[in-house]
Amino acid sequence: MVGGARVITCESTGNVSIGGSTTTYKLDVGGTINCANLYRSGTIVDIPLVSGITTIGTGQASKALTLDASRNAINIASLACDTIIANSTTNILNINPTTLQIKGVALTATATQLNVLNGFTGTTANLNVLSGTTTTSADLTKLAGITATAAELNYLDLTTGAGTAENSKALVLNSTGGISGITTLSTTGSITVGGDINGFLAYGNQSAITSVGSLTELGINATPADEYFSITGSGADYLDASYTRMLTFRGSNATPVQFQIEVNNGTNATSTNATWIGNYSANDIRFGTNQTTRMTLTNTGRLGISTATPSAPLHVNASYID
Incomplete structure (x- = not known):
């Protein structure tokens, strides 16, 4: 007691009250505590980190980060972490700033553009094929709708370039529309030639050639x-x-x-x-001029001149010989 007022109260339970009568805890203080350091379970408590927080859920410089009633936190300048653990399939990482960086490199692609890679099964070796190319996003957009497989696209991987036929490769015409080096060519339809055919034209087992031009x-x-x-x-x-x-x-x-x-x-x-x-x-064999039969050699060996029915080995149907 000091001046008739209770200053310190000690209970039989071991609880102590300073500046008040409540002894609910081991130490109850009815005023302000001023100390150089405060420890909890042997560990110093950094009071300045929580002192002076003005808005719950809003990040402040040199202060502990608190969550609001919805467990949200805003106004965070940067965040670095080793692992992100989501405790349900509905968790979404929502990043709203205008620039997102990965390993210090800013991403300019949109989420929609990145989603194009969803389901991509290629390896880094496949992607490295594009390394060093000057392909733009507009060039890559031209690939939209292509259904060819890698094996089918490889038919265009030519060694000699356009204009020369290669084994197991697609035929690619040169700048003048020409192609050379074809060993054999077989068709089930017609072949129309606008120019010359150089060399030899041969055929085999063809029963319906109607014209060779x-x-x-x-x-x-x-x-x-x-x-x-x-x-x-x-x-x-x-x-x-x-x-x-x-x-x-x-x-x-x-x-x-x-x-x-x-x-x-x-x-x-x-x-x-x-x-x-x-x-x-x-x-019989007949010979004529001016669309008229002039001489006939019959199948029996008779020759008729001016008659189609010779009656002798040589039958001349004329009244005189000029």
Whole structure:
């Protein structure tokens, strides 16, 4: 007691009250405590960090960070952490500043642009393919809608460049629309040629060639030298006895008239080796001028001049000979 007033109260429980009568705690102080240091469980308490906080939930310089009633905190200049732990799938990291940096480098991409990478399964090696390119975002936008696989796009990875065919690669025309180096070409439709075909034009197992267009020269198993149309036999192919069938004309009937030109397959040093022109079928041969028959050689060997029905080995139907 001091001056009739209670100053310190000690209870049998060991609780002490200074400046008051309440002894709920081990030490109750009814006024201000002034001390150099305050310890709790042997650890000093840094009072200035919590002293002077003006608004709960708002960051202040050199003060402890407090959360508001909704557990939010604002006005934080920067935040560094080793690990972000989310305690539910609904937690969202919402960063509103205009600039976001990763390892000191500012990001200029939007969240929508970054979401393009969602589900990307490429490796860093795949991404490093773009290293050193001058590709812009506008260039990359051109890739939108492409459904080709990496293997399909690799068909365009040419060694010799445009204009030359390469094995297992796409055909890419040169600046003049040309391509070279094709070994074979097979089509199920038509091939239209606007210019010349250089070299040899061959065919095999083609049953419906309707036109080859306008030709300057044509050689079959031959190269025309001083003629428009040249045919050369090939060994023992298409032989009729010792004669090579060079040309055959047939009608469209089921049992057609057949006209044929043959050349002996032997040497020209043998005088009896000859050419043969005539009907392979048992039909007459007629010769004419001005769309009129002038001479007829029948299938029985009779020759008629000015008559189609000779009655003798040589039948001249004229009243005089000029």
